[in-house]
Amino acid sequence: MEIKRRDFLKGIAGGAALALAQPALALAREKSRLPDAVGILYDATLCIGCKACMVGCRKANNLPAETIGPQKLWDNPIDLSARTLNIIKKYVSGTGEYKDREINGFSFIKRHCMHCVDPACVSACPASAMTKDKKIGIVSYNKDACIGCRYCQVACPFNIPKFEWDNPFPQIVKCQLCNHLLAKGELPGCCDACPTGASLFGPAAALLEEAKRRQKMQPGSYYDFPVSTITSGKIQYQQAAQYIPRIYGENEVGGAQVLMLAGVPFEKLGLPDLPSGSYVALAENIQHTLYKGMILPIVAFGGLIFLVKRSDKNKE
Amino acid sequence: MKKQNHFALDEKLSEISRRDFMKFCGIMAVSMGLPIGVAPQIAEAITNPKRRPPVIWLHGQECTGCTESLLRASHPSLEHLIFDLISLDYHETLNAGAGHQAEAALHNSIKENAGKFILVVEGSTPLKEGGKYCMIGGRPFVDIVKETAAKAAAVIAIGSCASWGGVQSSPPNPTGATGLPEVLKGTTVVTIPGCPPNPYNFLSTVLYFLTFGKLPALDDKARPKFAYGRLIHENCERRPHFDAGRFAEKFGDEGHRQGYCLYKLGCKGPITNANCPSILFCDVGAGAWPVGTGHPCFGCTEQAVGFKIPLHTQAEVSQITPDAAHAPIETEQGKGLSAGAAGVLGGIAGVAIGAGAVIAKQLGQSEEGE
Numbered sequence: 001m002e003i004k005r006r007d008f009l010k011g012i013a014g015g016a017a018l019a020l021a022q023p024a025l026a027l028a029r030e031k032s033r034l035p036d037a038v039g040i041l042y043d044a045t046l047c048i049g050c051k052a053c054m055v056g057c058r059k060a061n062n063l064p065a066e067t068i069g070p071q072k073l074w075d076n077p078i079d080l081s082a083r084t085l086n087i088i089k090k091y092v093s094g095t096g097e098y099k100d101r102e103i104n105g106f107s108f109i110k111r112h113c114m115h116c117v118d119p120a121c122v123s124a125c126p127a128s129a130m131t132k133d134k135k136i137g138i139v140s141y142n143k144d145a146c147i148g149c150r151y152c153q154v155a156c157p158f159n160i161p162k163f164e165w166d167n168p169f170p171q172i173v174k175c176q177l178c179n180h181l182l183a184k185g186e187l188p189g190c191c192d193a194c195p196t197g198a199s200l201f202g203p204a205a206a207l208l209e210e211a212k213r214r215q216k217m218q219p220g221s222y223y224d225f226p227v228s229t230i231t232s233g234k235i236q237y238q239q240a241a242q243y244i245p246r247i248y249g250e251n252e253v254g255g256a257q258v259l260m261l262a263g264v265p266f267e268k269l270g271l272p273d274l275p276s277g278s279y280v281a282l283a284e285n286i287q288h289t290l291y292k293g294m295i296l297p298i299v300a301f302g303g304l305i306f307l308v309k310r311s312d313k314n315k316e
Numbered sequence: 317m318k319k320q321n322h323f324a325l326d327e328k329l330s331e332i333s334r335r336d337f338m339k340f341c342g343i344m345a346v347s348m349g350l351p352i353g354v355a356p357q358i359a360e361a362i363t364n365p366k367r368r369p370p371v372i373w374l375h376g377q378e379c380t381g382c383t384e385s386l387l388r389a390s391h392p393s394l395e396h397l398i399f400d401l402i403s404l405d406y407h408e409t410l411n412a413g414a415g416h417q418a419e420a421a422l423h424n425s426i427k428e429n430a431g432k433f434i435l436v437v438e439g440s441t442p443l444k445e446g447g448k449y450c451m452i453g454g455r456p457f458v459d460i461v462k463e464t465a466a467k468a469a470a471v472i473a474i475g476s477c478a479s480w481g482g483v484q485s486s487p488p489n490p491t492g493a494t495g496l497p498e499v500l501k502g503t504t505v506v507t508i509p510g511c512p513p514n515p516y517n518f519l520s521t522v523l524y525f526l527t528f529g530k531l532p533a534l535d536d537k538a539r540p541k542f543a544y545g546r547l548i549h550e551n552c553e554r555r556p557h558f559d560a561g562r563f564a565e566k567f568g569d570e571g572h573r574q575g576y577c578l579y580k581l582g583c584k585g586p587i588t589n590a591n592c593p594s595i596l597f598c599d600v601g602a603g604a605w606p607v608g609t610g611h612p613c614f615g616c617t618e619q620a621v622g623f624k625i626p627l628h629t630q631a632e633v634s635q636i637t638p639d640a641a642h643a644p645i646e647t648e649q650g651k652g653l654s655a656g657a658a659g660v661l662g663g664i665a666g667v668a669i670g671a672g673a674v675i676a677k678q679l680g681q682s683e684e685g686e
Contacts, residue, residue, distance in 0.1 A: 049642055051638040051642075054638055055637065055638065065636035065637070067636060071630075072632065072633060072636060073558075073561075073579075073633055073636070073639070074559070074561075074636060074637065074638060074639035075636045075637055075638045075639075076638065076639045076641065076643075077643065078643040078644070078647045079643060079647045087643060088642060088643075089642060089643045089644065089645050090642030090643070090644065090645070091645050108642065109645065268645070269645060270645040270646060
């Protein structure tokens with residue numbers, strides 16, 4: 001058996017890099033919602049598709065309009081991008097007559113960062129540029145630490161982080177739940193702008209309670225729905241829709257701080273059907289087992305050395 | 317009989333009921349964006365004979381369209397305005413006297429009311445060759461304007477010509493037509509641009525000044541914010557058609573008949589600040605403004621738009637907002653590899669492999685050489 005000089009050097013370099021990366025991987029991880037976690041409850045059945053949240057997001061984050069098409073007439077992004085952190089999309093089926101109905105109906109859906117309980121982007125980031133706030137759990141990004149590898153884009157099961165492809169000094173861009181506004185005691189741009197309470201800000205635990213309350217509502221009966229924040233006191237009194245019996249974000253990939261309710265199955269609204277366990281927990285468990293105490297790498301390295309020595313002897 | 321008729325006319329002209337009068341004050345307050353409670357204050361300001369303000373109205377290079385527009389105001393009507401609300405001491409179109417008599421009225425009023433009168437200027441001021449392109453009573457208009465403005469309590473430039481030069485200032489501008497703010501540098505000149513301007517924007521400004529003794533809030537072009545604070549596009553009745561992408565493509569086509577957005581016909585609404593769609597013209601009801609009649613806005617209130625950008629040239633939208641359509645759930649993210657792209661990529665890969673092989677070979681040879 002012959003091992004090329006080149007392959008051998010490659011093996012050494014890889015081993016060294018893994019050995020150095022070892023301490024970073026041994027971080028402690030939380031697996032349930034932080035007690036002070038904040039989030040957004042998006043209720044597609046309350047959404048009227050007015051896009052006020054998109055305008056509010058642009059204002060809050062000082063983002064320019066994104067125009068698609070030859071003429072610059074409208075702010076009309078077709079998906080999340082480096083300039084669009086929040087988008088309202090529309091599902092239409094058949095005649096599209098009925099709101100929140102799967103067949104011959106339509107539904108809006110708001111897409112932005114879910115602020116996962118166990119975020120894959122944070123786990124994948126080799127430079128710790130993506131971080132999850134230890135108190136309120138917002139997943140945010142530090143442009144000074146980012147090395148531009150875009151692992152976070154690949155890791156995210158919701159396809160949220162976007163890259164500035166047109167910028168010579170690019171950054172990763174994603175919703176950071178307006179943490180700059182929260183710090184000033186203000187509300188996230190989208191929830192502040194939403195006229196119907198479809199985007200509702202609040203503590204993640206309270207939002208989960210509210211989502212559960214809505215799941216139990218009698219379709220067609222009238223209920224109070226809070227607007228802007230769960231404790232704002234602003235109330236919209238309206239008919240409850242027929243919810244599908246699922247709170248998206250409650251358990252998906254270990255849960256999220258952004259929760260969603262809808263009248264149309266979430267797969268139809270472009271949200272992937274994900275298992276309840278955390279991918280990150282699985283991946284990190286495998287990694288941590290492999291590298292535990294550096295025993296396996298050292299054994300593998302020893303094996304390599306043995307092979308090289310043997311082939312050298314054979315040559316002689 | 318004759319006397320009776322005269323009496324009836326007189327009654328019509330002079331007897332304005334308290335109710336009508338207060339209604340007028342209320343309308344004025346609302347058009348200025350002031351609380352309705354200010355109406356009595358306005359009423360007090362204009363009924364106090366001591367405060368009935370003298371107004372001197374000068375005409376430069378213009379078409380008298382601004383005056384014509386004012387003549388068509390109905391609340392207040394012109395006679396109410398000039399007999400009851402203000403004291404119009406000099407106005408070339410409306411003067412009772414003529415010639416020396418009129419000039420004497422002007423000089424007397426300036427002398428008597430120095431520091432108290434409101435100067436309104438309609439039309440641009442020609443500056444070329446000593447201002448000889450506009451002579452009034454044997455004197456260049458520029459001299460008359462400067463002299464009068466020096467003694468005025470407030471100076472208002474009515475119309476686009478007075479505001480920045482208007483149509484005459486378009487190249488080649490043979491007379492050197494200049495707007496009043498430029499002529500009276502250092503003086504605050506309120507501009508009420510428009511061709512013609514809406515008379516209520518002018519009346520409201522005058523009444524604001526009478527009531528509060530100061531000028532209303534002005535924008536960076538010295539236009540009252542209550543009238544010019546927003547784009548035409550923001551309040552346009554055809555805006556939903558714009559948002560939905562429904563445009564008239566040609567005059568008289570199906571879209572034009574349906575009342576679709578006139579943007580593609582050259583509407584300057586997206587770059588023009590004015591309240592035309594909100595207060596309309598001539599008090600005849602809905603649709604009484606250019607876009608309402610099916611003609612694109614040509615931007616008469618906006619310097620560098622009206623008389624500058626050709627009528628049917630499409631404007632660049634200045635405030636880009638969302639459209640009425642929504643993004644689909646799934647968006648196409650590229651269509652895989654096209655044949656051409658595959659060919660190019662294949663070529664590049666081939667070259668790379670070839671070059672790699674050559675380099676490897678040479679490396680081997682040099683090692684052997686050593």
